[in-house]
Amino acid sequence: VDDDALQFLKKPTIKFKDIGGMDKVKDEIALKIIKPLQHPELYKAYGKKIGGGILLYGPPGCGKTHIARATAGEINANFINVSINDILDMWIGNSEKNLHEIFEIARRNTPCVIFFDEIDALGANRSDVNKSSGRTIINQFLSELDGLNNDNDGVLILGATNTPWHLDPAFRRPGRFDRIIFVSPPDLEARKAIFAIKLNGKPTEIVDTSEIAKKSDQFSGADINAVIDVAIEQKLTESFKDGIPKPLKSRDIVKAIKKVKPSTKEW
């Protein structure tokens, strides 16, 4: 593997505790992806097959990439974040080669989580990819997922799409993306946790995030980032005068909530 290829191999530092809500998703990932790596003998005792990936779907900004990264962080694994659009190449044959390289890098650097974003792109009618070459990349993807001679041991696969119903059904067979999980917009409890995580370590007087969680219905995790950003900019301006950081209060956040548009309405 050359240095260039290794540049996109990263060991994430975030863990499940850095993610608000998503309890069901965390449990499923633990049982299907993390535990088999830690306790293969137990799975064997019950005759439970190991392998296969998880496909996450749901509105943007609600933590799909974040939880994939945290999965790697939980087990101190390498992490490769691939957008399918990036590997689709207008030169016939290159997309397959790109995809194969990614799997090869992961296989040489186990344990490794590969996160495939924008899987919907495989079903798209791209003007620069004709029908038959579109099929070739799908077949290549399927055979990489299957692996030969257990060469995918220690390679953990997560994917994300906004339109799981458009996915070629071949992807859903056992050992491939055989589990599909909806990542919903954060509910009240999840938003409470997300606010607490994001405020942690910053100058703040907020001890209870219930109120701001109530007032941010339909806000995604990414929207909450934006809210906190707006509030911080305001506080910075106030703090420039005497150089002393002014603590964030609930009412600063409430004001900022009014300035940011929630993005998960239609879900």
Ligand code: ATP
């Ligand atoms: P997209 O479909 O646009 O790729 P996504 O679901 O992958 O969206 P992320 O990139 O994971 O969204 O989330 C965007 C940012 O929002 C993250 O970097 C993270 O800071 C924050 N975020 C989202 N959900 C959560 C969560 N449950 N807990 C903590 N932070 C979150």
